[in-house]
Amino acid sequence: MFENIERTSLEELGEFGLIDHLGRHARQVNSATVKGIGDDAAVVQVDGRYMLLSTDMLIEQVHFDLVYTPLKHLGYKAVVVNLSDIYAMNGTPTQITVSMALSSKFTLDAVEELYAGINLACEKYGVDLVGGDTSSSHRGLYLSLSALGTVDPDKVVYRSGAKPGELLCVTGDLGGAYMGLQVLEREKRVFLEHPEMQPDLETHAYIVGRQLRPEARKDIVEFFAQNGIVPGSMIDVSDGLSSEILHLSKHSGVDFVIYEDKLPIDQDAYQLAIDFGIDPLTAMLNGGEDYELLFTLDQKYFDLVKNNPDITVIGYARESGMHNQVISKSGNAHDLIAQGWKAL
């Protein structure tokens, strides 16, 4: 039944292809469904409000490695990843549910550590843990979270709203979580060969923290509200900058130009990339899990954001058909290429 040719086609389709493919068959019958598959969160109308619903799975050995991931951090990150999708709609998260399947290797203490992190993130972001489901798994830990949020109908921001001439902006810095992962993987290899050695993580605390315990950009969504800013389009950087830019491009029907010398990277991440023999540009373009916000802005907002140290203008949107490109420091234009189905 499971022939090789079909197996290959599923792998080739990849995550994005699969979601698109399956989404094609989804018909919508409820007039309350404002936006279904295809954005960071679904949008549902309730009276005069929009509710947002997002969902994410985190799987041991696919999304995290418990050799170097403290369970408390994992719980915290699982919540943050989900809330980031709500912020990417310019919304405010309000409730989450947490479902988990766990194998018999997990103790009650371990599960409590996980929930300590979940509760800590809930407190920090002001969301309530309102439900979930618990089950056994045959191997490892499976987490599935859903987040509910709200947004005013005139403030909701989709992937599809970018217009030619808008500025492309990103928050914080890029590539840090990816370089943090490289450090953790290196220390894991060292540990497996020399269990008596202590891992050297303190020197790279910032980028290791970016990988293990990221934050979502609640502050930026609040900054938008305080300054009367509504981005044209927005997405969170979970799979890598290139991939997210291509999402905005596809959904908005515009192309983007970005400039290598504008891309924000942490100094330690930059140096480590060189030490690891990785082009820092590659780390910024293709390293995922930074959970920053990528958005386009009408130029009228430029004066409001130019002095915000957490927002960097990295390029602009232009008419479709001119390719999505990065202009290197030496002035050469390279087409942006997506990274698919990501795994450790």
Added chain:
Amino acid sequence: MFENIERTSLEELGEFGLIDHLGRHARQVNSATVKGIGDDAAVVQVDGRYMLLSTDMLIEQVHFDLVYTPLKHLGYKAVVVNLSDIYAMNGTPTQITVSMALSSKFTLDAVEELYAGINLACEKYGVDLVGGDTSSSHRGLYLSLSALGTVDPDKVVYRSGAKPGELLCVTGDLGGAYMGLQVLEREKRVFLEHPEMQPDLETHAYIVGRQLRPEARKDIVEFFAQNGIVPGSMIDVSDGLSSEILHLSKHSGVDFVIYEDKLPIDQDAYQLAIDFGIDPLTAMLNGGEDYELLFTLDQKYFDLVKNNPDITVIGYARESGMHNQVISKSGNAHDLIAQGWKAL
């Protein structure tokens, strides 16, 4: 790190204990959160409406066996199980999300079969598939669904609303899904020993269907609305009648008496139980997955339900402290005992 004594304590705590235990630490900060952990679905206030949110995980070899579960049926059932939680709050489901993790043994054709079932259930129940997440798993298929619904604030029904003197009612019949599972497991054993034999499922089509492709009681919630009935308390029968009665008892602070001779069972399920050497009462009390509704009713509603063939009065609620009991056909009283953490 993972010592035996702790491992035991997690298993002993079981699913219900674990959810309760973890829920203890969940503080609520959002005034919009009307009801958090501890019911079939969470309740969130949005302006003058209540939104409902429920979530369920379905895991291969824990909740289903693909040897005898067609993927289309599995997709259909996964949706139904989730919607049943929304109906159990007297609500109307409106949207679902579907996340899945699948191993490399699954082909694109297989995933499309699964989604054909998901889409069929969405169509039948009038809900929209609005999002999800796709990932790889190391072994088997993991499904995690969330459902959104709505309910009028004056119509929402909790597990906690039962009052002494109310009638205890159940919809449809009980134990069928459990006996269907016994038939499927028997045919699987026969098939593994004699692969040339065709499984005999047609003779038991009704109960096998109860296991493989259950329905949720949308019709009953509509019947309540048409007749101005609001149950005192309600829960869906997913883990078995005994377990659900004990939930209502605990949350409402009342005890229940039910009568064996009132419990509804399908004739084929009854006969099969005898053939399998299973007490039909045990099948009805402890066999799960019927996805019927169990609810209490003020006696003033009795005339409205007594002629509904899909509703059976099986007992009543009384003051707490008198035990939850089943009165057997011979007139003896037996305490109801919960079944925990259920697995194939």
